[in-house]
Amino acid sequence: MTIMKSASLSKLSEDTTLPVTLADVEQAAARIKGHVARTPLVFSRTLSDRSGHPVHLKLETRQPIGAFKLRGATNAILALDDAPRQRGLATASTGNHGRAVAYAARELGVSATICMSSLVPTNKVEAIRALGSNIRIVGTSQDDAQEEVERLVESAGLTPIPPFDNVDVVAGQGTIGLEIIEDLPDLVTVLIPLSGGGLAGGSAVAVKALRPQACIIGISMQRGAAMHAAIAAGKPVQIREEETLADSLGGGIGLQNRVTFALCRELLDDVVLLSEEEIAAGIRHAAREEGEVVEGAGAVGIAAILAGKIQPTGPTAIIVSGANIDPKKHRDIVGAAG
Numbered sequence: 556m557t558i559m560k561s562a563s564l565s566k567l568s569e570d571t572t573l574p575v576t577l578a579d580v581e582q583a584a585a586r587i588k589g590h591v592a593r594t595p596l597v598f599s600r601t602l603s604d605r606s607g608h609p610v611h612l613k614l615e616t617r618q619p620i621g622a623f624k625l626r627g628a629t630n631a632i633l634a635l636d637d638a639p640r641q642r643g644l645a646t647a648s649t650g651n652h653g654r655a656v657a658y659a660a661r662e663l664g665v666s667a668t669i670c671m672s673s674l675v676p677t678n679k680v681e682a683i684r685a686l687g688s689n690i691r692i693v694g695t696s697q698d699d700a701q702e703e704v705e706r707l708v709e710s711a712g713l714t715p716i717p718p719f720d721n722v723d724v725v726a727g728q729g730t731i732g733l734e735i736i737e738d739l740p741d742l743v744t745v746l747i748p749l750s751g752g753g754l755a756g757g758s759a760v761a762v763k764a765l766r767p768q769a770c771i772i773g774i775s776m777q778r779g780a781a782m783h784a785a786i787a788a789g790k791p792v793q794i795r796e797e798e799t800l801a802d803s804l805g806g807g808i809g810l811q812n813r814v815t816f817a818l819c820r821e822l823l824d825d826v827v828l829l830s831e832e833e834i835a836a837g838i839r840h841a842a843r844e845e846g847e848v849v850e851g852a853g854a855v856g857i858a859a860i861l862a863g864k865i866q867p868t869g870p871t872a873i874i875v876s877g878a879n880i881d882p883k884k885h886r887d888i889v890g891a892a893g
């Protein structure tokens with residue numbers, strides 16, 4: 556399942572200019588300080604015993620919305636000038652990014668419009684409405700909702716806040732990398748959930764700048780791993796979306812990807828893919844052994860170690876990216892044998 560045998564360090568020549576720099580991430584950290592949680596990096600006794608090296612969990616589950624996406628959304632909003640701030644924001648996500656935009660917009664006193672299709676379940680619609688955003692129900696697909704965002708950008712001058720392919724969003728997510736190096740300066744390996752690549756790309760910018768010898772591994776599910784397919788093909792490719800326990804990792808990277816593909820191609824040392832059973836074991840371990848409710852996407856780093864697909868060789872950090880799983884689904888997985 557691996558695709559890049561740690562060749563990226565040698566590939567990364569001095570004159571490679573990447574779309575996001577350490578300075579961008581440091582500026583984001585200064586901006587979002589006080590607006591998002593400075594999350595803990597906690598030692599995991601069970602994973603350390605199992606692997607023979609210290610393993611730590613970076614708990615982004617402790618963010619106010621239960622996921623790291625608050626960092627990028629907050630940074631992107633704070634980076635706006637007064638005029639676009641007054642006109643407001645638009646996005647089409649109903650997942651963690653939508654929650655993040657809604658929450659950050661309210662905190663910062665900016666209006667946000669979240670576009671969604673009529674097929675989005677009522678509980679998701681109401682969760683976003685409760686965060687104080689305007690809701691627009693249009694069409695019957697995510698594409699219809701995205702087209703409505705583009706209309707609002709055209710007609711009302713709203714600013715779109717994309718979920719990953721945006722320099723300010725990526726720099727905001729990258730602040731996680733800064734915090735990990737602060738707390739674990741002798742880091743050897745960091746495991747990062749990987750979908751559109753904002754989290755992995757941004758964190759990798761910070762980690763590789765401050766500790767170039769650290770190894771950065773992206774983790775996705777076998778079902779529809781878009782960035783993995785793009786890196787293998789050398790360019791963004793269309794992938795078939797499939798249902799997965801790691802639902803926050805679903806979706807493509809965009810055929811016109813501008814930021815995150817270049818970052819992930821240059822900075823990730825490897826990408827590991829997991830089966831649904833392996834992801835379920837990660838969720839179960841997080842609940843039973845670590846006392847943490849973790850969604851599928853957030854549990855993939857833990858799952859990769861449990862499955863033996865990653866063998867730590869020194870101090871290891873796992874980004875546990877989110878907590879937002881349906882409670883019944885969580886009970887079923889945690890209660891199951893295994």
Ligand SMILES: *Cc1c(COP(=O)(O)O)cnc(C)c1O
Binds near residue numbers: 652850877878
């Ligand atoms: C969005 C998300 C990811 C993936 O982040 P990308 O920047 O798209 O790679 C991982 N985990 C959770 C919980 C998320 O919400």
